[in-house]
Amino acid sequence: EDKVVQSPLSLVVHEGDTVTLNCSYEVTNFRSLLWYKQEKKAPTFLFMLTSSGIEKKSGRLSSILDKKELFSILNITATQTGDSAIYLCAPTQGGSEKLVFGKGTKLTVNP
């Protein structure tokens, strides 16, 4: 059975802190891993990771994949209140290209 575990499930930090969000997965026919940010409404795409060890970076956010150990991390440095959201990781399955979601990490950044 496919499994995606995100940790922590919830996290409260102060502005300026650095956070690391974790995602471990067991998915048949793994193809890639996607990270999404969800505020009030639709999840918005952050990163797609396909190769181990290659960091993807966008501003204060970065992410990396380890295909041997089957996990990914999402780092956010110098957090801001606008980073408050649910962060979702989703491995994709080859063939159908469907996404298998974890439960998400709810990040709250306090001023």
Add this chain to the structure above:
Amino acid sequence: DVKVTQSSRYLVKRTGEKVFLECVQDMDHENMFWYRQDPGLGLRLIYFSYDVKMKEKGDIPEGYSVSREKKERFSLILESASTNQTSMYLCASSTGAVNTEAFFGQGTRLTVV
């Protein structure tokens, strides 16, 4: 920009009603998906479709059916709504090509009373 549009943001329906949730995408995507999102459970796949008139069950298809008569439109049908189907429903689409992201609609918050 890719646009995935769900017909309603909020819906309130009575137990036993037949409910239609509509999703339209404007980018000629092959794949379309319906998820429901509940607190503590994350996004769970109900059904997906990789072509017109093609559908496959996801992880929680019970109580739901789908229809894809045209490529751009994917409908989720609750044959007889029940209170345990109160949830946020999210539609998504993707090209179907390898290593491409999925784009989400704004969601429909359905309440069954």
